[in-house]
């Protein structure tokens with residue numbers, strides 16, 4: 661029997677003032693998948709992430725989050741309820757507290773219900789400290805725990821934010837261009853980090869960096885003009901004529917030459 665999806669988007673359509681940014685899009689995610697969502701500028705990728713996290717509501721179609729014990733209809737929930745139910749979204753710009761240390765940022769992320777100052781004054785329980793240590797090791801910032809977050813490199817800031825999100829225990833993590841602006845080394849480390857994360861969670865990455873996608877994707881979804889153009893392995897995507905046409909037809913786009 662095939663595995664049941666953790667998220668299913670069916671026939672999703674999003675309109676902005678009548679303009680259909682997404683049209684009848686289908687997307688099924690299995691638990692533990694690292695799925696890359698690619699496509700030319702304006703294809704509707706970010707809008708799909710916006711739909712899944714509840715920032716944008718579709719005009720038609722369904723989005724179901726198949727959690728135990730029952731499925732949640734995402735289209736009917738407010739954004740903060742969706743986040744609480746286990747779908748985390750990371751935007752391109754990191755939202756970390758630059759003046760606080762790495763450790764303090766993680767403490768705040770862990771105790772979402774307390775105020776920042778109450779959190780910093782509170783003593784961590786041993787289990788909380790252990791949890792943070794685990795996350796610090798995962799994101800590779802153990803040696804930087806007492807460093808002010810503002811002093812981290814660009815890549816390290818992104819990893820810190822990912823660590824902060826993980827402390828909220830999302831089942832699905834949505835990332836928008838996580839390696840933009842990173843060095844090659846940071847990009848590779850991020851790919852390895854994502855592969856670790858999907859041992860326990862499901863991750864969707866919107867990405868333009870085709871080398872990164874090629875190196876770390878097992879399954880890729882290609883969108884074009886709000887629709888699903890192709891889904892498959894990177895090899896299948898690269899050998900698809902329609903995909904090549906969509907990218908090559910764009911001339912000088914940042915990933916125009918990279919797919920074929």
Ligand SMILES: Nc1ncnc2c1ncn2[C@@H]1O[C@H](COP(=O)(O)OP(=O)(O)OP(=O)(O)O)[C@@H](O)[C@H]1O
Pocket residue numbers: 676681699700701702703704705706707708
């Ligand atoms: N809030 C909005 N109001 C009006 N139009 C919008 C809005 N958000 C997105 N769009 C339009 O919807 C289309 C899809 O945008 P979207 O950002 O989802 O594409 P994308 O594939 O993520 O592109 P990029 O790779 O450039 O980020 C674009 O034509 C965009 O201009």
